[in-house]
Amino acid sequence: MPRKEKKVEKLYYSIGEVADLFDVNASLIRYWEKEFDILKPLKNKKGNRLFTQKDLDNLRIIYHLVKERGFTLQGAKDKLRQNKEDVVNKVEVVDSLMRIKGFLLDLKDQV
Numbered sequence: 827m828p829r830k831e832k833k834v835e836k837l838y839y840s841i842g843e844v845a846d847l848f849d850v851n852a853s854l855i856r857y858w859e860k861e862f863d864i865l866k867p868l869k870n871k872k873g874n875r876l877f878t879q880k881d882l883d884n885l886r887i888i889y890h891l892v893k894e895r896g897f898t899l900q901g902a903k904d905k906l907r908q909n910k911e912d913v914v915n916k917v918e919v920v921d922s923l924m925r926i927k928g929f930l931l932d933l934k935d936q937v
Contacts, residue, residue, distance in 0.1 A: 838868070838876040847882070848889055858888055861899050864906065890917045 845852040859865045859875070864884045867875040877885075891902040891913065905913055 835879060838878060839882065841867075841875045841877070844877050844882065844885065848885060850889075850893075855885070858885070862888055862903065862906070864888075886921075887913055887917055890920065894920070 839847070841852045841855055845855055848855075856875075859867065862884070865881060865888070867877045867881050869875055887906070888902060891897040891905060892899065897905060
């Protein structure tokens with residue numbers, strides 16, 4: 827799971843903000859954009875990428891497959907092609923469990 831999560835949602839995120847959210851380099855985000863057709867950030871007149879919440883959700887799925895589950899890029903592409911809904915459901919379960927774990931650890935620290 828990405829180390830940093832922001833509570834405030836914006837309409838658009840810069841590539842730097844996205845890289846910070848996932849604790850990766852901006853170059854990795856650009857590389858994944860080329861490799862995965864589900865990533866389609868908007869670009870302004872200057873060519874800067876503007877990521878939407880949908881892009882962040884798709885990046886979360888890619889991050890889960892590649893960084894957390896150890897898939898190769900081709901393996902992640904195949905998995906998304908086969909059954910994206912199943913992957914999305916698993917990512918949501920993992921996120922929920924991580925939030926619960928964080929809550930329980932905070933509770934333990936307070937005792």
